[in-house]
Amino acid sequence: MKILAVDDDPVFLGLLLTMLSAAGHSDVMTASSGHLALRLLDDSSTPFDCILLDIQMPGMSGVELCAEVRKRRNYRRTPVVMITAMSGKRFIDDAFAAGATDYMVKPLDRHDLNARMGMVCRLQAERMRTIALEEQIGLANSAPALDFGAPILIDGVERGIEYLALENYLLMLGKSRLHAVSAFGIHVTNAGFIFGQTDNWNFMNVLGDVATVLLDALKAQDVLLAYAGSGYFVCVLRSPLTSDLEQIEAAVGFGLEEFNDLYRSEHLPLPNVRLSALVRHSLLGVLRPTRILELALAMPQPSDAPLPAWRKLVA
Amino acid sequence: MNSANASQSASSQRVAIALSGLDVARGKFLDLIVRRVLDFEAFSAEMRARKDEDGALKGISALCHKISGVSETIGFRRAGALAMELELLIEDERMGKRPGPEIWGQAGPLLEQLMDELESLLDD
DSSP states (O other): OOEEEEOSOHHHHHHHHHHHHHTTOOOEEEESSHHHHHHHHHHOSSOOSEEEEESOOSSSOHHHHHHHHHTSGGGSSSOEEEEEEGGGGGGHHHHHHTTOOEEEEESOOHHHHHHHHHHHHHHHHHHHHHHHHHHHHHHHHOOOOOOTTSOBOOTTOTTBOOHHHHHHHHHHSOHHHHHTOEEEEEEETTHHHHHHHSOHHHHHHHHHHHHHHHHHHTTTSOEEEEEEETTEEEEEESSOOOSOHHHHHHHHHHHHHTTHHHHHHTTOOOOOEEEOOOEEGGGSTTSOTTHHHHHHHOOOOOTTSOOOHHHHHHO | OOHHHHHHHHHHHHHHHHHHHHHHHHHHHHHHHHHHHHHHHHHHHHHHTTSSHHHHHHHHHHHHHHHHHHTTTTTOHHHHHHHHHHHHHHHHHHTTSSOHHHHHHHHHHHHHHHHHHHHHHHHO
C-alpha cells in the first residue's frame, strides 16, 4: 500500500515511518507541508492508497489540506486519516466535514496505529475491487459499479461524508459532546424503483439531488450527512435542531419539485423523501456511540426494499 | 524454513526495525533539545518583557505540541506530559477562557520545569 504521511515535525515523521515499517508498510513518502504534499499527489504517476495528515501544521492546516485532497478526482475516495494531539481534538469536527475517513491521537500507540491501518487496508482493498469492476463495466457503459444496498460517498456535496467516516466521527466524540448529538434517517422510498429504471450515474445524480436539497433545508444547522445504502441517508446534528422535522421534510419536497422537468425528461419519478423521528443520544444511555445511526435508520420501509447491511444487524 | 519459522523471523525483523527506528527518533529528538530550549528562552523573555505576548504564547504552544506528540512514544514520558499540560494551558488562553498575563503566572513556572526536564534528558 502506497502511503503519504504529512507532518511539519521531522521527529514525528521519523517515528511514524518506523512504526509503519514495523507494521509491514514500507512504501511510505513524507511531506513536511501541505503544499509539498499536494505537489507529491499531483506529480505521482501512481496514486497513493492512503494519506496520513497532521492537523496542526503552520501555513496550510491538515483540515485545509484534506479539503484540497478531496477536490482531486483521484483522491475523492482515498482513506485520509488525521493525526492530532489531544489538544487538537476540537479540530476533528472540521476534519470530518472536510472529508477525513478516520483519526489517530498523538502520542502514537502501536496497537491503535495497527488497528487504524488494518481498517484502511480493508477499505482500500474494497475500493480496488470496486475500481476493477468499474473498469470492466466501463467498457460497456462507463458507469460506476454500484451495489444498491451498499453505502456510497455522494461526490461534491459539502458536509456529505462516507458512512464509515460518520461512524468514526461518533466513536471519536467524548461523552459530553456525544450527549449533545442527535440524528434522523432519510428514506428515499422509491429509490429501489429509480435504481432499476436508470443507470448508475443517474442514480448517483438522484442521490446527489436529494442530499443537496436536504442540506439546503438544513443550512442553518451544524450537520453531517452520509448515504447508508438502499435509499437511506442519515443525518447527524451536532447542535439542537431549530426547525420541525415535518417542515424540513416539506422543504425537501418543495426543493425536489424544482427538478420536476428534468426528471420527467429522464422518464424518472421524483425522489419521494420521508424523514424518521429524531433520535437523541442523551436518551440512549450507555449504548455504543454508533447505535444512534442504526436507530435513526430503523424506520418503517416498504417490504420489497432490500435491507442494507446495518439493518440486517439491527433486525 | 517452515511457515512458523518464517513468520517468527519476519516478526523478529519488525521488532528490530522498530527498536532501531526508535533509537533514531530518540537521537533526532535529543539533537533538537538545545535549539528548543533556546527558543523557549527567547519566547519566555518576550513574555517577561510583555512584548508580542500572543506570538510568544503561540510559539511556546507550537513547540510543546511537537514535544508532546513524540515524547511518550520514545520513552520521555515526563517531558511529554509537561509539554501537553503547558500546551493545553496556553490553548485555554487562546480560546479566550483566560487572559495572557494570568496564564503566564502558571505557564511560566511550568515552562521552567519543562526546560529543566529537557536538559536533564541531555545529561542522561
